[in-house]
Amino acid sequence: MSLKPVLGLQQTQSLVMTPQLLQSIKLLQFNAVELEQYVSEEIERNPLLVRDESRSSEDQQPQPQQQSEAEIISERLDASLENLYPDDPGRHDTISPDLSAQWKSAGGHGSTLSDDDWNAESFAAAPRTLRDVVQEQIPLIFRDPADRFLALHLADSLEDSGYLADFDELPVRTGTTRAKLERILMTLQQNIEPPGLFTRNLCECLAIQLRAKGRLDPAMEALLDNLDLLARRDFAALRKICGVDESDLADMIAEIRALDPKPGTAFASGSSAPVVPDVIVRPAPDGSWRVELNEEALPRVLVDQAYCAQVSARSGKQDQAFISECLQNANWLVRALDQRARSILKVASEIVRQQEAFLTHGVSHLRPLKLKTIADIIGMHESTVSRITANKYMLTPRGMFEMRYFFTAAIASADGGDAHSAEAVRNRIRQLIDQETADNVLSDDALVDILKKEGIDIARRTVAKYREAMSLPSSVQRRREKKALAAQR
Template sequence: MVLAPKLHLRQTQSLVMTPQLLQSIKLLQMTHQELERFLDAEIERNPLLEWRDDSATQEARDESPEWSKDSDTASTNSAEGISDRLDASLENLFPDDPGTHDRIGPDLSAQWKSAGGNGLQAAGSGGSYDLEATTAASVTLRDHVNEQIALAFSSPARQIMAHELAEGLDEAGYMLADPDEMAARIGAHRAALDEVLTVCQTFDPPGLFARSLSECLALQLIARDRYDPAMRAMVENLELLAKRDFQTLGRLCGVDSEDLADMLAEIRTLDPKPGMAFSSGTADPIVPDVVVKAANDGSWAVELNPETLPRVLVNEPYFAEVSAHARETDRQFLSECLQSANWLTRSLDQRARTILKVASEIVRQQDAFLIHGVSHLRPLNLRTVAEAIGMHESTVSRVTVNKYMMTPRGTFELRYFFSSALASADGGDAHSSEAVRERIRHLIDNEEPGAVLSDDALVDILNREGIDIARRTVAKYREALNIPSSVQRRREKRMLAAAAGGSTAMARTA
């Protein structure tokens, strides 16, 4: 066997992921907010990219002769025209008090658009005043607690311990820090720290500085003067309440079913997370990417939401003007920027077309859902949509991530319309798993107190309706809907029925 170098010719095919292709893939799966942040960075980096100004059309119309001619009449009816014809100055509105317009103060008067004198001049010169900038900042939980600490403790040592306890609060208002470790860190006695904690547990809102859920509920009941032995027993046995073991809970509390129902109603009015009232976190509103409306011919009109469409332009006149007098290195840089900008705009256009194409196919597949509701949601997968529009399944998957569609039945994520299929018992069309979940919810919501449906009973009903489903699937869907088992529901309905019967009997006796 001889080892020697040889030259061979081989032809192969491979998919090369160019930077432009990677950019297109990333743009496809970006949300509206992520896309805006990406474009801001690109515009800052690329001098040939700029946001499109929608006011340019309005400015052009203002400069046109036709618009100026029509605006002559309108200007006479404007606020400025009326003010010129009528004597409506502040001095004549208040002739007896010539200094009224100065009461506002020169600084504040210069900021207000509606004020006279300097205020009008500031507004006319293009200055703007944002009143929201002067509003007070939201009070945090730590600020609220610190204000009460300053009033509750006069001793500096106890204030230090109280502030240390406040540092251990989480956003829900629970004190999760270890008191022994805290006492050792600040050099305080554990007994003194417990005394400070007891005072802090009386702060508003009730329930702060609790170390467990039962203690949080107990503190709120103490503030209401409702922490009697029966309530104490209920709060100390919350695990029985979670299991809906009302018989054992009523025996421990020493009350009948009617009193137990009243106690449960009062427990439901308590706040398990009192500190969340001071949470400053805000959720971003959902902005739909696609809008679906009913057309005049009975079909559905699918449109892209103009608010989510990126308005980016390539400044080609600037490129031509600068490159004509630039050096070779600068011209090469500008050419690369122009190529990158053109590719970005084409990628954005392709992204919009792809989203519209996928959304239109989803609307076509789920036409019955838009007409009749979730019970008519069809089973659908990514492959079906991909084959219908001639795209790859991975492309459809990227489009449907964090994209929302506004329909006459509400705003849904595009992923919502894709669900697995359950076979039909009579050999007909398959059923969507989401529709089956909704059917299970409807059956349980409408069950009679004396005839609570078990999982086996639900299976029998669904089989008679043509849905081939197993008992474990029903149990899985029920748990996903946060619906307790039939045993727990029967206990709760039995207790409520007994409480209602006792109230009726008392009313008849009265």
């Protein structure tokens, strides 16, 4: 057998993922915050990209009708500052020459003050953190510098909840004995505000708060030592352990519920950003639903063609290649953002069409829906619909919902009719449990019977799974809790 080179022609198919195609896929699954951050980075990187400020400037432009009305009211009332304070020489719109010089020497850039120069945020105090609150109190509690040093080390080990972390490692880290750290810790627990900080578990946290209120008696200590029984609503065992009757136990439980299990979270510095809807659904005059993109969630960018032509006329070959690449990337980004907006609108419109009964009547009419169903109807791939609906929100007359909320599994109908949405079934289970009384608590089997009478074919283990997913206790625990609440009344 001889080996020699041979020319041949072969046809194959392969998927080539270009960098721009990969970035287009990423753009689909970006939420509003991530998209804004990405566009800002591209604008800094590409000199040919600029923001379209035309719409925002039109929105900020004052209405001439409102201006004229304000001038008419001002003339009628004659409420100018000169008339209100005729003898006050300091009421001027400009700064005096001496103050102007001082302003410029301090870094100012002009001698007039306008509304734009006033920034209330620069005068607002920074939020106090848990560490700030603790460090302010430690010098007042400890006079010895060595004790103060150890107390500050304990403060560094505080979690955001107010609990103490890694206490066993502190003796090695600080080079002191455990007994001395225990003494410092006990002093902090007894004197620091709010009570409950510097504790190592929930029982210790609640005990310190009760001691501060003068309510830590032996019965309450026994209750705190058996919080697991309280979590299981085993009130009969708790009454026996604490040596109290049903009324006293109900009062003790009410006192514990009034305590703060995480006292440090009151000083949490982090703030959750509001969710910006990508799509807004409003009722139309003809009784249908109008689906619109939220312009606040869509960054508007343009290609600066004039600047591109100006720079191209004065650049050499090497610069021309750079400008051509920037122009290509800028045009691609504008098209990609437009395609992303069209795709979101197309998917959202079909979701609204499929879930019209939900918008009209509520969650009980939510239909089971799959990503593939939407993909087949609008002619997209299922993975594309999955990326579009990820981290996107829809504002409807019934509230704000993530787009994935409308895709739920199907529960078969007991009478052979249309299937029921799993989310609608969960909502029905919650409604039935909320309507319970102390004398009529529904077991999982009773819930199954009620749902089957309503045409929902569901197994008992599925009911238990849905109930546990909603953090709803079992029927035994609910019965104990409702009887305890009834005894309190």
